[in-house]
Structure formats: C-alpha cells, structure tokens
Amino acid sequence: MDIFSTPFMQRALIAAVLVGITAPAIGIYLVQRRQSLMGDGIGHVAMTGVGLGFLLSASPVWTATAVAIAGAVVMELIRWYGKTRGDIALAMLFYGGMAGGVLLINLAPSGSNANLSSYLFGSLSTVSQQDVTAIVILAALVVLVTVGLRRQLFAVSQDEEFARVTGLPVRALNLLVAVTAAVTVTVAMRVVGLLLVSALMVVPVAAAQQVSRSFTVTFVLAVAIGTAVTLAGTVTSYQYDVPPGATIVLLAIGFFVVTTLLAAPLARRRSRAGHSAQRAAEGAATAADPVKV
Template identity: 80%
Template sequence: MDILDYAFMQRALLAAVLVGVIAPAVGIYLVQRRQALMGDGIGHVAMTGVGLGFLLNTSPVWMATAVSVLGAVLMELIRWYGKTRGDIALAMLFYGGMAGGVMFTSLAGGSTANLTSYLFGSLSTVSESDVTAIFLLAAFVLVVTLGLRRQLFAVSQDEEFARVTGLPVRALNLLTAVTAAVTVTVAMRVVGLLLVSALMVVPVAAAQQLTRSFAATFAVAVAIGVSVTIGGTVTSFYQDVPPGSTIVLLTIGAFIALTALAAPLARRRARALAAAQAAGDPAECAIPATRGPESTVGV
C-alpha cells in the first residue's frame, strides 16, 4: 500500500489504532456513570495546556496532559462538593480552558491557527515524539481500564453498593477522571480536542445496540473504535479531508447501521421469548426480551 510509504502516515496510523482502542475503553465507564460529556469538558481544559506548551516551548502533548489531569481532578471535586453551584463552576472551568488556550497561544507569538491541528486533528503533524508520548499514555490507560475493570465497573454501576463492599469509591472516581483526561490528550492529534468525546461515547452506544454484557460491549466498542479511526485516517489521506471529522462521521454511521440491525434482532428475540413462554421452557424464558443501555452487566 502506497499509504505506508510515507513516514508521517505510518505514525498517524499507529496513533489512530492506539486512540481507537483506548477511547472506547474509557468511554464505557463514562457512559455507565452517565458522564458522556466529560471528555468534551476535559478537551476544553486541555486547550490551556496546549497554549502553555507553545508559550513555554515544551511538548504540547505532555503539557496538555498535565493541565487536563488537573482539570479532571477539579471536575471531580466540584461534583463532590459543588452542590447547586457545581454546574456554574464547571462552565467557568470549561470556558476558562478555551480562553486560556487562545490567550497563551497568542502570548507565545502564534495565532489561533496554531491550535487547529489540536482542535480537529491533523495527520501530517504527528511527530515521532508525539507517537512516543501517545504510546506511553495509551499503555497507562489500558493498564487502568483492563486491570481494574471489575472495580471500575462496580463503581460505575452503583457507587453506594461499591462503597458498602469496601471499594475506595472516591479514589476510583478520581482514577477514572484522570484516565479520561489522559485519553483526551492522546486522541487530540488524531481526532482533535473538540471531537474526541464522540469517539469515547458513540462506539459504546453503538455496541450496546447488539451486546448484552459488559465484556461483549467492551470488545465490540473497541473493535468499532479501531475500525473507524483506521478508516477515517485512510480516507483523509486519499480524499484530503479532515481526519477528526471523518472519524466522527464514520462512528455515527456505525451507530446508525448497528441500530438499524438491532431492531429486527430485538423483534426476533421477543418472538422467541414469547414462544418459549407459551411452551413453558424455563431456560428460554430467563432471557430478557428487551434491553437498555444500562443492562450491560457482568464483567
């Protein structure tokens, strides 16, 4: 394939695969916690980190990671203690992050055009140092999301029950927020800060249309994530279109296709259940006729 003859495309495809794996891996916990837009908020905060990277002449990826982790921790603290004013504090944090990114970029002598590749993704700007940073950060995300999957799932499903069983709920919530922040900075070179939330949430929502367990949802969501990131990256190379928007549109397309496929399957399951109930088959009757997004139980 001629696409692999270019070093920048080799780096872009490697970054795309890593992003396609870790974004849904974190997103499944955010969806279960009903915090689907958390990635979007972190993306706004990470803009300040990118601007600081320009200003201090350091790696924007690492600086954005540090700032977004701090922002994620603040978001969790606001969620715990903010009470009725929490939404206002979060809004100020998000908009302040955007304003800080623009301000620091301007002070560094650049223009808002310098932020474009970080806001919407850019294939040609993925450097070797970016790939190294993305690989290390992605490894951290995978260790957390796979190594602590049972604990994170328990907290995402029912915090009170998890607390009663002795799990460190607040520590796990903070770890989830930090992992989401790291994922946002990993994905910003491929998808962009303003679009990364879609890649964290939509593959999970698409997988839930067909799957009935947490493990299956996790696997299918990751498969969708890898497929759309590779597909979007290749399409952007040959068609000269923005990679971030291409990936997100492919992800939404996958959701629509799986939703259309799930409808007849759900009707078939309902008919099979009705037939089993009429025949008095207890094994078949135990299978639920319908399911919802929150029924992905069992790890």
C-alpha cells in the same frame, strides 16, 4: 502501498490505532456513569495546556496532559461537593479552559495560531515522532487501568452505593476514571482533535450497546469499532485530503446507525422468543396442576 511507505502516515496510523483502542476503553465507563460529555469538558480544559506548551516551547501533549489531569480532578471534586451550584462551576471551568488556551496561544511566538487547528480538529501531517512516543506511553497507561481494573471500575460505574458497601475505594476509583479520561483526551487530540474526541469516547460504545447486553462483549465491540473507524478515517483523510477528526466521527456515527438498524429486528426476535418461552412455561405449569372437580 504509498500510504504505508510515507513516514508521517506511519506515525498517523500508529496514533490512530492507539486512539481507537483507548477512547472507547474509557468511554464505556463514562457512558455507564452517565458522564458522556465529560470528555468534551476535559477537551476544553486541555486547550490551556496546549497554549501553555506553545508559550513555553514545550511539547503540547505533555503540558495538555498535566492541565487536563488537573482539570479532571477539579471536575470530580465539584461533582462530590458542588451540589446545586456544581453545573455553574463546571461551566466556568470549561469556558475558562478554552479562553485560557486562546489567550496563551496568542501570547506565544508567531505561527502558533496556525498549529492550533491541528489540536482542535486533528491533523495527520503534524504527528511527530515525539508525539507518537508520548501517545504510546499514555495509551499504555489507559489500557492498563481500563483492562486491569475493569471489575472494580464497572462496579463503581454501575452502582456507587453497592460498591461502597462491598468495601471498594469508590472516591479513589472515581478519581482514577476522571484522570484516565483526561489522559485519553490528550492521547486522541493529535488524531481526532480536542473538540471531537468526546464523540469517539461515546459513539462506538453506544453502537456496541445496540447489539450486546454483556459488558465484556460491549467493551470488545466498542474497541473494535473505534479501531476500525480511526483507521478508516485516517486512510480516507489521506486519500481525499479531508479533516481526519471529522471523518472519523462521521464514520463512527455511521456505525451507530447501522447497528441501530440491525438491533431492531434482533430485539423483536428476542421479544418473540421470550414470549414463546413464557407461554411454554405457563403451559407446563398448567399441565402439572391436578384437575379439580
């Protein structure tokens, strides 16, 4: 097929697979922590890193990674110490990141404005070999953290107080989740775009949760859905010349709708089975009781 013989599509497909794996892999912990919009906030902050890369004629992927990590650390510190004014501080951080990115890009050499849209919404033709190298390195780090420390991260995401009692370094693990989310945003921005990456971190996880109650099964299903929609979206974008980020997100939402429709009858069957088991247990208990005269 022509799609596999074109060098830029080969790079785009490699990036798409890695994005499909990493985004749901960290997204499941964000959903568990009720921080589904954290990726969106980091995406706004990472714009400053992209602008800095253009201004310094450096790789925007690496500068965006550095700025996104710094922003994620600040976000986590605000969550710890911000208290009632934390939401205002976060809002200023998000909007400041976007404004800083726009300003730096306008100060950069001419032509940078045209490239900005590829970082905001994703682009297949602009994924370079240098980008692929950076994405592979960063994606490996994300997978190493999300899989290697899954038990600890799950415990912290599920119940911080219980995790603290068991002796886990809760603050260090929370900070690790934030930093890993920042790295994931920069991994995904070349394919999905900074403004849409949060959806790929959340929607596949939400879709998997419709049909699974197990964390491990949900994790595997979310990664499978993420990989499927990024590959399908990339191929569709190439064949029909449509934006890859928007296509991928819409496919992910379609998966969520399908799994939601499938989950409804499954939930009813589970409910009926539960009621039947309860009635059988009550009947057995009644039969076991002696008859009183």
